[in-house]
Amino acid sequence: MGRLGIDRERPLFIVDVDEVLGLFMASFGVFLQGHGLELRLDRYALFQNIYAPGAAEHLDLAEGRRLFDEFFRRGCADMEPAPGAAEALRRISRQATVVVLSNAPAPARLGRARWLGRHGLDYPLMLSSGPKGPPAAAMAARTTRRCAFVDDLVSNLDSVAEADPGVARFQHVADVRLQPLAPAAPDRHRRIDDWTELGEAVAASLAER
Ligand SMILES: [Mg+2]
Known part of the structure; x- marks a missing residue:
């Protein structure tokens, strides 16, 4: 420290x-689009907002966490x-x-x-x-x-x-x-x-x- x-x-x-x-969310949304997914901003959450196009249920939370980590590994540069x-x-x-x-x-x-x-x-x-x-x-x-x-x-x-x-x-x-x-x-x-x-x-x- x-x-x-x-x-x-x-x-x-x-x-x-x-x-x-x-x-952050705007940038993460663009990143998810690049993976054929969408971020629906219908509540203040993270992994619960990731959907496959047209899907009624959000993506599996573990998969959401994986995408989140990958997004950070690439530096959230945009x-x-x-x-x-x-x-x-x-x-x-x-x-x-x-x-x-x-x-x-x-x-x-x-x-x-x-x-x-x-x-x-x-x-x-x-x-x-x-x-x-x-x-x-x-x-x-x-x-x-x-x-x-x-x-x-x-x-x-x-x-x-x-x-x-x-x-x-x-x-x-x-x-x-x-x-x-x-x-x-x-x-x-x-x-x-x-x-x-x-x-x-x-x-x-x-x-x-
Ligand atoms: Mg924050």
Whole structure:
């Protein structure tokens, strides 16, 4: 964790990639089309949304997981960045350390780092798996200043709230098609789908003493 460059005297911003910095589902959908499959955006899920054309039942979950891993192995190189994300992070990085925390399979590391660099998002990357509370709390413990966390999944936001309630939490869903489908918990985590507005809210929370 030392190589993440977390400074004890600076606020810390921890941010997710898929459906936060990048339009993951759109890119995964194109990848699946290349395999003769379709991604139906009828609920906020991943493997349950993959279908053979015309099929009533989604693809077997294990097969979905295999395709997901293959997509990551190829680096998700074509993923579009979320509008406004790079500019918001550039502003936040003037006042805070930025760390990208992504639940991606290990073989995705190089491709993911390259993708971040190509889109002006060249911040330290930590790959993780499972609930994000423990890694986020461990990072937050390395600064004496405020910490903020952004993710699209309520489960990760809940996990961070449990591991370190002092971390400011924001939910962001980048893809406009997914925004109405994504479950939210606004009583526990602020939901802001616009990166300009989100950047300002994050900056304000990090400026608190
Ligand atoms: Mg995500």
